[in-house]
Every structure is written in C-alpha cells, then in structure tokens.
Amino acid sequence: MKLIAGVDIGNSTTEVCIGAVGENGYFRFLSSASRMTTGTKGTLPNVLGIKAALEEAMDRIHQPLSALDLVRLNEAAPVIGDTAMETITETIITESSMIGHNPSTPAGAGEAVGELLFLENIWKGKPGVPYIVAAASKFSYEEVAARLNQHIPELDVRGLILQADEAVLVENRLSKKMPIVDEVRHISRVPEGKLAAIEVALPGTSIRMLSNPYGIATLLGLNAEETKSVTPIAKSLVGKRSAVVIRTPHGNIRENILPAGEIVFHGEKEANVNIDAGADKIMETLASAGEIRDIDGERDTNVGNMLRRIKTSMADVAKEHEGDSEIRITDILAVDTLAPVEIAGSLAGETCMEKAVGIAAMVKTQHLPMQKIAERLEQELHVKAVVAGVEAVMASLGAMTTPGTKLPLAILDMGGGSTDAAVLQPDGSVKTTHQAGAGELVSMLIQTELGLHSRTTAEQIKKYPMGKVESLFHMRLENGSMQFFEESIDPRYYGHVVLLAPGEMLKVEEDIPMEKILEVRRDAKRKVFVRNALRALEIVAPDHDLRKIPNVVLVGGSAEDFEIPEMLMEVLADYRIVCGRGNIRGVEGPRNAVATGLLLSYLG
Template identity: 70%
Template sequence: MRLIAGVDIGNSTTEVCVGEVSENGTLTFHAGSSCPTTGTKGTVENVHGIKTALSQAMEKIGKTLDSLYCVRLNEAAPVIGDTAMETLTETIITDSSMIGHNPATPAGAGQAVGEILVYEHLMRAVKDTPYIVAVSREHPYEEIAAQINLLADRLQITGLILQADEAVLVYNRLHKKLPIIDEVLHIDRLPDGVLATIEVALPGQTIRMLSNPYGIATLLQLNAEETRAVTPIAKSLIGKRSAVVLKTPGGNVHENVLPAGEIYLNGKETISINLDEGAEKIMKAVSAAGDIYDISGQSDTNVGNMFTRIKQGMSQLDPTSASDIRITDILAVDTLAPVLISGALAGETCLEKAVGIAAMVKTQKLPMQEIAARLKTELGTDVTVAGVEAVMASLGALTTPGTKLPLAILDMGGGSTDAAVISENGQVTMTHQAGAGELVSMLIETELGLGDRRIAEQIKKYPLAKVESLFHMRMENGQMTFVEDSIDPRFFGRVILLTENGYVRIEQDIPMEKIVQVRRDAKRKVFTANAFRALKKVAPCHDLKNISNVVLVGGSAQDFEIPEMLMEAFAEYRIVCGRGNIRGTEGPRNAVATGLVLSYIGKQI
C-alpha cells in the first residue's frame, strides 16, 4: 500500500490530495486540504505552505508526513498576475471655475443663483442683488442662522455655502429656507463678487440642472461657446447630491488626454497599440498577434513603466536573467476611476476613463526542481514534478459525476484563467490567460473609490443586504428577510456583506444597487470575457460550437454568481457548463491535486 500526495501550488492557495494505491493498482482517495500559498507561485518560498497543507491532509487520516510514499507537484511556472490601472483622461480646472461637491448632509433643496458674498462682507451688500453667502468654519451655526434671519428682509440671499459640516443645523434655524451646501474645504479660495449657482437635490436623488451643460447655461445665462466649455464640469457633477458652479471669465476647464503610451506585442509579428485606444482595441490586437513571445511598453510612459515594474518584480523573486523574463499575455478592461480634480476647491473627484490591465509573466527556467529537492530533504520522501497544471486539472475534472470525454475545463484562480480541452483519445490542448479574481478586486476597489483592497475582496465574494430595521433586512435581490434576534444597532441603515462569519458593514456611503452593479460588471468584464477568449483558443477549429461540456474549477468557480453568469453566456452555444464537483465531494476545488494523484496510476500502467 502506498500513500500518494498530489500538490497544486496556486497563485493564492496550495491544495493537497492524498490517495492510497493498493498492490493491484486500485486507487482510493482519502483526504484533501488547502492553505494559503506562501511566497509567489513557483518559488522556493512555497515549501512552507506545501508542508502545512500536507500536514493538514495527513492529520485527517491519522498519519504523519513520513508515511507518504511520494509527493507529486504541478509544474508551477512563476506567474505574476499583476494588475495596474492607467487613467486616460483628467479634468483640470483653473481660476476657481467650479467646486462640484457631494457632502453627506446638505440642507434644503433646489437651485439658487447669485453673486458670491463672503460672510465678513455682508454689510457691503446692496438691496436688489441676489447673493450666495460663503461662510468659514470660524463662525458658529447659531451666529450664521441669526445673522441671515436678521438680513433676510433687507437683502436677497438665495443660498449658503459653509466650510463646516453644519448645513442642517443652520437650515433648521432659518425663517426663510434656503439651499445650503457645506464641507467646502478651501472656501477661502472662493472669489468674492463672482456669479455662481448652487443646487441641492432632494434626499435619495441627484442634481439635475448642474449635471446638464444646458442646465448650467440656463442658470448662468451662457452662450453656445461657454456652454461647450462647461461640459466637463457637468460631466464631473453627474451623480452628486449637491454642487456649485462659478462663472469666472478667466476660468478654464478642459478634459486632458494623458500620454499613456504604446504597447508592443511581439508575436508572429510586432503589433503596437496605444493604451488610450481602449480595452476593446487592445484585446483585438492581442488576438491578432497570435502566440505572443513577449509584451513591452513604450519607454518613459505609464504603460511602459508598468511592464518594466512587473518584470523587475519577477527578477527579484527568481534568479533568471532579465532577458528570460517575459510577459506572455495581458487582459485589458475599460473602467472608470475616481480621480482628484485638478483645481477643485473641496477635494472633489471625477470619474475618468481608465484601463485596467492584468499581465502574465513567465520565465524560461522553472525553479520547480529546486522546490522538489528542498521538499525531498525536509520530508525524507520522494518528490517529483509530475505534470502540467491544465492537464492535471482536466484529469481531476473527470472525477466530477456526469462528465465524459471530450471535455473542456476552465480553471479560474486569482491571477490567471486557464483552459484546456481533452479529446476522446486523451489529447490535451491548453492555454493560460492573464486576468482573474485579483483584477476583479482591483476594478471593484477603483470604481467604488474604496481605497481598501481587503473590503473589495469581500464585496467580490459575498452577497449584500441593507439593514432597514433591527429585525429585518432587504437582500440585494429585493427579498425581505426577518430575523428573530435583534440586529446589532451598528448595522442599522447600513449596507452589509453576508459572510459565513457574520455581517460586515460597508463603511462608505454607497448605495447597495451601485455596489451590486459594479461587482457584476467587473466579473463580466474579466471572467466572462476571459472564458470566451480562453475556450476559443483551445476549442477544435477555434469554434466554441465544437465544445459540448465545460467544467468550472478553481477558487473563483466557488463564487456565488460567476458560474451562473457563464452558464447564461454559453447558453446560445448549447454548452453544458457548471461547477465541477471533484471526486464527487470537493466541489470545484482540488482538481489539479486530484489529477496529480490519478496521473501516478497512469505512470504505473
């Protein structure tokens, strides 16, 4: 009797399968385990994680590591599934042309037009001129409200702009209700005497006039050329709860296209494509390049620096010479990124065009033999590098009930999406594509402006709900769920994540519907697009209609919505697609490790 362990070193997780082979060649699976990968995939730092996963699996069957007959490793080429975000446009404002805004608690509702009047200059105001009064935080809300009430009959005050977060406090004390905007950080930069317009939307709504160039033109009486000039302003104010636009003759607002740089795809021939062409054209160029040997970028540009940074990162992890480190695939995705507006007065951001890129990096030499030698020394047992990852995953996927040859697999991990087709005669065609779970997390983090990759990861993995009372919540699908025990008051009125360990509150004030939309769009852009791209490469005659069955394996196949998305996407091709259930017990995980154990039997025949 021999205990055989298969070890799959992944980008994020190291998985183990332990099987027992009898003297007559019968294989019995005993246990599986997983733990986080230590170090970058395919480097000697993986040894610690491998030993941890092996120990966990052996403990399940009451055995120690020295009971193992041999350990079989996948050929884990060092792959960096790196991601980067390159902004293609930026909005630049000079001469205090606008201060688009989105405070949490403006007060009042509607639009107001008038000259900016600094609070300290109230005594200079004249009777028949409309004013919007700007007040610094040096003045308490009681004083502001009392002074505005005192002057309400004598002056034509149409609105207020406050530096402190006190709009509601002032509004509640006014005899004549006005639209009030607060939390304007650099209120001292407001030019006194300049014509301005403000707008505050009703609760639950967004502004309508100032997010429309013709609305701004109506309020500030602009001509056609001036209306064209304020279009970037209107664009930056879309979705805001409140806003201010100033009419300054010397003001200049323009949308700048950043020099992102050229991408050079070295395949059958060298193809160049500019990053600012957008993701669709970039991916068409990647497809046209065929089998890509290396990808590089124009020197001293955003994209060139990104590719250089990725290769330098790999050279620090692997002793391979720099000339042997190659980027063999990229996935580009169009997105929007909140970027600080140059020249804005309150730290406002604007959603700018951007391209997210995932890159796959490979080296000429695999350090797997060094990993195997280190494990052999530390475990005192035979360790071999036994198989290519996609081939082993195909073998493991065949243990899913209801599958047969020919069969296609999609292995969706953290850094890459791998695909393979195994024909009826056992021939395997495979491909490795850049882009998977890490790129999805980056898109979620960027588009929602989270500034926290950890919460972006959780948003990717778990469904959402809105706590509407201490005893019920509204799920993201609209279903109302009631609970017997009172919900912690900290979650009341907040969007939460439903994790296996309890509720996690989303600290940012983002509507649940927007989070769901961004999450689903990110998954479609990455997983659905990459699934089609990968399967077309490995399908007979590169035609998806020649594939009848697809088994989804890997960590991302456990996602609560990705498999359903792919099932819908493949429906028109009449492809049977679903999560794998490796060995009938493991779900979509453990396919490669299981395949490594199965391949041992094949070697013995």
Template identity: 50%
Template sequence: MPIIAGVDIGNATTEVALARVEDGSVDFISSSIAYTTGIKGTLQNVTGVRRALSLALEQAGWPHEDFKRIDIIRLNKAAPVIGDVAMETITETIITESTMIGHNPSTPGGVGIGVGRTISIYDLEKTKPEDPVVVVIPESVSFEEAANMINLALSRGIAVNGVICQSDDGVLIANRINKTIPIVDEVKAIDRVPLGMQCCVEVAPPGRSVELLSNPYGIATIFGLSSDETRQIVPVAKALIGNRSAVVIRTPLGEVKERRIPAGELYILGPTGKRSINIDEGAEAIMEIVDANWPITDIFGQPGTNVGGMMERVRKTMSELTGLPLGEIHIKDLLAVDTMVPQRVVGGLAEEFAMETGVALAVMVEAQELPMQKLASAIESDMGVKVEIGGVEAEMAVLGALTTPGTDAPLAVLDLGAGSTDASLLRSNGQVELIHLAGAGNMVNTIISSELGIDDMELVENIKEHPLCKVESVFHVRLEDGTVRFFEKPLAPELFGRVALMIKEDFLSPILLDTSIEKIRDVRRKAKKEVFVTNALRALKRVAPAQNIRLIDFVVLVGGSALDFEIPSMITEELAKYSVVAGRGNIRGSLGPRNAVATGLVLSSAGRKAL
C-alpha cells in the same frame, strides 16, 4: 503502503492531496488548502507548501509537521506566472476657469439656486444691499452665530443668496434664518474657497439631484461663457451629475491650469509582426488586436505613460522573484475591459471625483525557464522528504477533473483562479492542450473597487462573494432577486434602510455607501461576466479542435472562483449555446471544484492516465 502527497502550487492557493498508493490502487487520506506564499513557482512557495502539508497531516490524524510520514511529495510542473491589473484612463477630467465643490453632503440646508459674489461671513457688515453674495462660513463660527449674522444682513436688505459652510450645520442654519436659500456644508477645505468670485450654489429638493449645475449650458448661462469656455466646463457638469447639492465658482484666468497626460499605446508582438493600439480606443479594439496577433510573443507599453510603466513594473517584479533576467520574461496575454474610473477633479475643493471612461487591463507573464527544480530542492531540504516534479499541470488538472461523476473525454477543464484563467483540453487521442489567460478574480475585484469607489478590498471581496439585500424593517429584508426574508429576532438598528450583504443565513453586513442595491448588483455581475465569461470563451476557443467550442463535449469548472455563487451559472448558461455540458466540478465526488491538480498528481503516481 507508500504515502504520496500531491501538491498543487497555484497563483493564490496551495492545495494538497494525501493518499496511500500501492500497485495502482489509491486510497485518499486527506486534503488541505493554504494560501500560496510568493509568486507561483518561486522559492517563496516553501512556507505555503509547509503550511498546506501540515494541515493535511492534521486532518489525517497525525502530528503537525510530521513530514517523515510522507514518502514522496509530487509538485505540479508549471512555469511561474504573474498577473497584474491596472486602470488606464481614457480621458482625464480637466477644469479651467472654474473651481467646484460638489461632494454631495448628506444634509445640505435649504433648497433652490443662489448666485452671488463669495464673501467671508465677517464681511457681511461691509456689504452693500445691491451686491448679491454667497456667504462663506468657517467652522470657528457656530450655527447660531452664523444664523444671527445672516438674519441681521437680510434685515438690512443685503441679498444673501447662498451659503458655503465648513461644519455640518446646513440644516441648523437653514432652520434659523428668515429666507429660504441653498446651503452647502461639510466643505473641509473652506480656506481654499476663493473670495470675491462669482459663484452659484444649488441644492435640490429631497429625492432630486441638481439640474442647473449638472448641465454645461446651465453653467454657461449663469457665468456668461463662450462656446470654448463651455466646452472646458463639461467635466465640471459631469462630476456634479447625481449630486443633491453643488457649488461652482468662476476663477480668474489661469488660476486652475489645464493638464493632459497621454493614455499611452500598447505594442503587441506576434505572428503578424508588431501591432500598436492606443488605450483610448477602448477595450473592444484592444482585444481585436490581441486576437488578430495570437499567439502573442510579447507586449510592451509606450515609454513615459501609465500603461508603459505598468508593463515594466510587472517584468521587474517577475525578474526579482525568479532571478531571471528581464530579457527572458515575456507578457503572453492581455485582457482589456471597459470600465468607469474615478478621477480626481482638478480645481475641486472637497476631494471631488468624476467618473471617466477607462480601460481595465490584466496581463499574464510567463518565464521561459522552469525554476521548479530549485523549488523542489528547497522543499526537500526544508522537510527532509523526497520531492519530485510530477506531470504537466494541464494533464494533472484533467486527470483530477475526470474524478467528477458524469464526465468523459473529450473534456476541458477551466481553472478559474485569482490571477489567471487556465484551460486544459483532453482530446479523444489522449493529447492535452493548455492555455493561460490573463484576468480572473483579482481583476473582478479591481473593477468593482473602481466603479463603486471603494478602497476597502475586504469589502470589495465580500461584495463579489455574497448576495445583496435591502433592510426594509428590523424584522425583514428584501433580497436582490426581489424575494423577502423574515427574521425571528430583530436586526440591529443601524442596518435599517441600508443595503447589506448576506454573509451567512443569520448575519448581515451593511455596505456604507450611498449607492442603490441595483447599481451594486449590476457592477458586480458586469465585472464577473466581462472577465470570466469572456475568458472562458477565449480559453476554450484556443484549445478546441479547429477553434470550434462545439467540438468539446464536457467542461468542468475548477479553482477558487468556481466556488462563486453566480460565476459557474453564468459560464454554464453561455456554453449551453454551444451544446456543451458545463458545470462546477466535484473532484473525487466530494471536494467540489477544489483539489483537481493535487488529486491528478497522486493518481498519476499510481500509473493512472486520462485515457
């Protein structure tokens, strides 16, 4: 019996279904999955296809890379697509007339509010008693020396009202001086703290956050600011909200320059012509323009802005990978989501960031031509096996999804991937509709990374994929749903009091962030809902008869993101409002949501049809 390999090259993974096919009968032997190499539909895919086929052969009990056992390799017919995500800031943090330190060290010293002129600790001897001061201490001065020098100054009647120090010595100094004053430590750029300037230091009691310096009117009161100056100081106050300690220093006019960068405009081409919208109008307004101008012909960004650069970067990347000219590459969809973006604060001395309102953008690019035949020829040459282009990907996805027990037409397939959300609809007359939409797993990662301020993308991926818990003792944790779980063996001491991820039943991974379990959970769920639930509704509306989702009976979720522990239930719950049966697919009754297109390619080779 001939052996057929169905190969589905996706944006993130390449899946294989291996089967014996003869006279319409299909006997599946094995299946496999490997990471896609390069952009879907380009020659870089050959390595990923080779790896996936090798794994399928091994699972069938045959030698690794014994490709001669395969009679035909069938590829999915699809245009190469590329998704990209960027954060475009709606507002920029701007500071004039002030320098701030608000990096929130874990162990500030003392408590209270102190106002005075900044001086070096070496200048304490020259200070007059009637001159209130805030002492600046470099790390070359030990905590014992600093405490002795401050106590000596206090004994002379000098008003030492606060301390800014470079080392992690806040508590050590506070315990050794004869006056309770606020001390902010761990200020790495101590040499950039301006001396001789009016300064306010605030340290809140344990469990509290600063109140005076997180209030623009409080800062105005301390420094005697005018209404215009108070308006300019708002970003300072916003950046200090939630901190236990903070410092604000008023600097001379013009020392910290004001700088503005336009957010940029989007130009959306469609049936109603060219529509434009500024990024600073927010995600809802952007998506209204996208929906009103559907189907989209192309999208451009305003030259000289971040959003314009993003659009052109995506086009250039696609052109280089496919060999197609820029003129034949078009952005066909865009998803915008309101989010919070950490922006570096101008004038900060400890790498301060303020959370500003922003827009996350995901775009989808499709090339007009289908270079799949070039890829097929490259695979055939590399492996010495006949390669043919199978059916359209949408039809193959439906054919594979129909192997999920309990399904029937009219049936829609939602392929939840990494770069895009794709929908296929099999209508009662056998016609299949298809749509590719921008935004999927990668966009969720970007939003989580931004809102939680995490640069480690492996940690971001784990936060997306695993539930949270709070370690309350060495023998028990409280899960994010409030339930308690006990362990027979004691947990590692470094986990105590930490928020952690339940990677496995018996393995916890701590999240080294000063962030509550509630906030992490809310950010994760919000990102998934605004990307996947939004795109599920958008996609189904596009392919449904008369754009009415209620006319669809069954929705099968496939793809990598359909394996997520909460995305399928979110979509199922939302689609229940439309009386639609929706859930995670189970391809061939055993593979879960994976392998739908690869399975469909094998079935179509045997003459199987959806209807």
C-alpha cells in the same frame, strides 16, 4: 501501504491532497487541504505554504508529516499573472471654482446667483448687490442665522454656503428662504468677491441648471467660448443634489487626455494599438497579431510604465532561474472601466468618473524552478519529493473524476491570476492554453469602480452575496427576499450594506447603494470571465470550433464563485456545450483537481 501527497501551487492558493496506495494497487483518497500561496508562484517561499497545507491535511487523518512516503509536485505552468490599472483621462481644476457633492441634508431649493461674501465681512456688503454668503464652522447655526437676519433687510442675500452640517438648522431660523449648501470641507478656499451660482435640487431629484453647460452660461452670463470651457464642470456635476459654480475669469478647468500611449504586440505580425481605443479594439488587435512573443508599451507613457511595472515585479521569479533574465508578457486582457478620482483642487472632496483601462498580463518564463522547490521540500520534510506531471494534464485527469463527464473533455481552470483551458482527447493527447485575467482582475475592477479603500473589501464583495440591514431585526437580501433575526442586529450594521460571509456579517464602510455594488460586481465578472472563457476555449477546441467540445468542467478557485459558473453556463449553452462547476472525486467541488490528478497519475 504508502501515503502519497499531491501538491498544486497556484497563483493564489496552494492545494494538497493525500491518498493511500496498497501493495495490490488498491487506492484510496484520505484527505485534502488548501492554503494561501506564500510568495510568487514558483519561488522558494512557496515551501512555507506547502508545509502548512500538508500539515493541515495530515492532521485531519491524525498522522505526522513524517508518515508521508512521497510528495508529488505539479510542473506548474510557467505563467504568472499580474494586474494593473491606469486612468486615461483626468480632470484638473487649477483654481477652485466649483463645489458639487451630495450632502445628506442641504436646505432650500432652487438656484441663485450672487457675489461671494464671507459671513465675517457681511458688514462690508453693499445694498442692491446680490450676495452668496459663505460661513465657516466656527459660527454656530444660531449665530449664522442671527447675523443674516440682522442684515437681510438691507442686503440682498440670495444663497448660503456652510462648512458645518447645519443647513436645515440655519434655514429654520432664517427670515428668508434661499438655497443652502452645507458640508463644504475647504470653505476657506472659496474665493471671496467672485460671482457664484448655487443650486440645491428638490428632494428626490438632482440638480438641473448647473449640470447643464447652458444652464451655467445662463446663470453666470458666459459667452460661447467660456461655455465650452465649463463643460467638464457640468459633466462632473451630473447627478448631484447640490452644487456651487464660481466664475473665476482666469480659472482653468480642463479635462486632460493623458498621454496613454500605445501597446505594441510582437507576434507573428507586429501590431500596435492606442490604449485610448478601448478594450475591444485592444483585444481585437491582440487577436490579429497571432501568437505573441512579447508585449510592450510606448516608453514614458502610462501604459508603458504599467507594463514595465508588471515585468519588474516578475523579475524575482526570473532571477531564480539563471540564464532567463528576460521577462516576456505573452498575453493581456484589457477591460474598460471607470474610476472615481478626486478632482485636483476640489472644495468638498468631489470626485469625477475618469476613463480607465484595467489590464491583466501574463508573463511566461522559460521554466519555473520547481525542481528547486522539490529539493528544498525534501530537505525540510525528509520525505521524497518529485516534480511530476504538467499542470493542465493533471487538472484534466482530476476533472475526469467529476461524475457525469466523458471524453473528449475540456476544462476551464479559473484561478486567481490566469484562466487556463485544456482539452483531453480520448487518445490521451492534451491541448492547452493560458490566458491572462482571472479572479484578481475582477477584484481590481470592483475596487476601482466602487472607489473602495481596501482590496480586501473588494475581494469580499466578489466572494459573498450581500444584503442591506433595514431594521435591527431584518435585512433585505440582494435577490429581494427578506431575512429576519430573533436577536437584534448590532446597531453598527444598521442601514449599511453587509456581506454575508459564512458565520459573520461584514460591513461595507463606503456608502454605496446595494444595486450599484451588484451591478459593478456582475459586470466585472462578466467582462473578465465570459470573454476569457470564450477566448480560451476557442484556442483549444478542435478546429477552433466551440461546438466540437461536448462538455466543459469548470475548476479552480473562481469556479467556486456563486455566480460565475451560471454566467458561463448561460453563454456556453448557445454552443450546445454541457458546462458546469466540477465536483472533483464527487466530493471536493471545483477545487483540488490538479492535486487529485497528481495522485491518479502516480497509479498510471
């Protein structure tokens, strides 16, 4: 009896599968395992991850690594995916002239206009002039209230800006009602002596005057030209609970359209498209260019830099393969997105949603140096290692082990870096395609749209359902149902959105409503996977007609997702296609298709 291992190196995970073959052709699957891919797919550092995965799988059947007789590596598709994101608009404030944020507890309500005056200079105030007073956090709430109360009889104080979180405390001690904005971090940047308008919204509503250009014009007495120039301010204040707009005659606020540049497609036809045109237009142009040889960006523009960055990061793979120094991007997936970007020159850390484009690119090299990996593996393990079988064919073979499938069979392999499709015909012929854009692009979209600090959090949001801890004994899950706990939940989670990873709860540090996270998550998945699935299947389908594919098996890491397969099923049902998550060998789920195919192909 011989022990044989199939090894599949993917962009993000390395999967192995171990089987035993008897003399009489008797064959049995014994074990499987998966590990993170170490290094870029197709490079020598992969060996580390392969060894770790093999060890784990052999451990499960209580055998040493040396008991293996043969390792079969896949001829990995020579495509590597990468992602990048670039904003195409930006808002710049050259002179600090607005505050717009959501302090948890502002005080008072309504709007007011007045000249800005620091609390320490309040004695300089002249009677009859309306003032808006700004107080730094070195003054306690009692001092602020006392000083103001002392001057209110002769001074016309209309509103108050505080650095500390003490708006309610001050309001309760003031002899006059006025709107108070607090938690303004950089209060020293407030320009004294300038005219300012302040607004605090009623509870449960957002501001109305300052988020409207004509509202600002009314309060600050602007002419038509000036009103036009404050439009970006009004735009960035939409939805805020409190705001201050300061009139700075020479202040300059503008919304820059960055020189985003053009993408140039070198295909059967040359085509170019400005990145401003949006994702749909870009994808349309891509399709019209026919088969793509390379994709470039205009030099010294955002998109140019972005595509060059992707090519550079791929260069190490090319280096391993002499004579193939040129890296060519053969497919991209562009997605429209919005990114919250901190406004340059803001006073309280305000952000503005800027338009951005996320791009996943796929690099095709002539050939990945798989043979070298096999040689290295052989040296280190003292087990014969061979490169056997093309990835897509192996994946189809593996997918065939899913109960309930028949030929012709299409697979959709949704991994981390690329979405691959293949159709296996009854006569054994296989047609394949590789498309840029998969799980990693989804993570990137989630990260940018929610403004998350870490990619890990974005990945966890992608992977796990969530809930909101509403009391120390229960939480509301994202589908509306409640879960109760016998032991009290750790107070650190209280009031937070948590991700329900198996065996533990992960807290989302950022204060984002659950509904918003849900919307962004689903949207990102739909934008990437639904578009890619249709694009890929159309290419491999007989006569490019989706209806000629009877069944589609979803495999790969992203097929394990708890909602992507359902989304695809819904869309593909329109084409009368049976589509579902694969179940390799009836036990593995959508994982391990390629590794399984490698073993099956050994049997012939």
